[in-house]
Amino acid sequence: MHNHYAANTRQHLRVWLKLLKTSGNIEAVLRERLKRECGTTLPRFDVMAALDHHPAGLRMTELSEFLMVSNGNVTGIVNRLAEDGLVERTQDSQDRRAQMVCLSPKGNTEFQHLAKLHAQWIDNIMQPLNVEQSDTLMALLEQLTEPEVSP
């Protein structure tokens, strides 16, 4: 053996590494397919999905809160989506600092296509688990949802 942690700690490390690896593998598959088959990226997909869930549009700050990423990050992604004509910005007439972002018709059409593919990919990847197993997995992950803060 290479270390001298308690058996429990070793097991915990193993489970975490497995969780990280599994999640990372699946995410890598999604990124790869979005790129190769759709010419887009996961962050772009996430922004478009957020806008799809909010058909009336979102302000930049709402978008960054919804996606839990920084404000500046959203600025960059929305800029690039706008350059490609997939989202539209409209100035708020009440507040000249603010703007509303929503999917353009083109962006909406494209997202419906992406979302369908995305769901198929996930469905396929998760296929090995039956209903009971995925319920169990959900329940176990639920217990890790709010990581303890102090050692």
Added chain:
Amino acid sequence: MHNHYAANTRQHLRVWLKLLKTSGNIEAVLRERLKRECGTTLPRFDVMAALDHHPAGLRMTELSEFLMVSNGNVTGIVNRLAEDGLVERTQDSQDRRAQMVCLSPKGNTEFQHLAKLHAQWIDNIMQPLNVEQSDTLMALLEQLTEPEVSP
């Protein structure tokens, strides 16, 4: 309901989002603590951990294969670690293209400290699961280890 997927697909999507969120949350905690408490980053930690596992050192290409990241990526991280005196590069006397990278004494001391903290953090985060539960989680994740490739 907001969509019209088969119930199974919806469940699969929910489980995947939960998996992604849980893994991301834990990773965020680790990044945060590495930064705030140790002034380092997860990629730097990963490189140092790889070198700790290979005391004789690794070549740049071996390092990038071990970590499953690109060659150029490793160049950047190792550059910064070397600037901080945490790793050492030694030219291969047989092959003038190649070099050996290993932890410096300073890097080794620092990594032992980081590794101990890291293990404590994981141990604490995984605390909610008892042995049986973590075994079950391992087994379920195992089934997702090699995502199906074709729809």
Added chain:
DNA sequence: ATATATTACTTTAGGCTTAAAGTAATATAT
């Protein structure tokens, strides 16, 4: 009314990441 604080957003600097192109050294085929 005016000063102060807050809010909405962008810009900047720096690190992480990849793919692709570039450089130099080594290995192979003829």
Added chain:
DNA sequence: ATATATTACTTTAAGCCTAAAGTAATATAT
């Protein structure tokens, strides 16, 4: 021996990400 291919590594361009600083507009306190 020489041409070709491969290998080891770095550089570059572009996107993603954050924290911190910056800008302009709005809200609040007095």
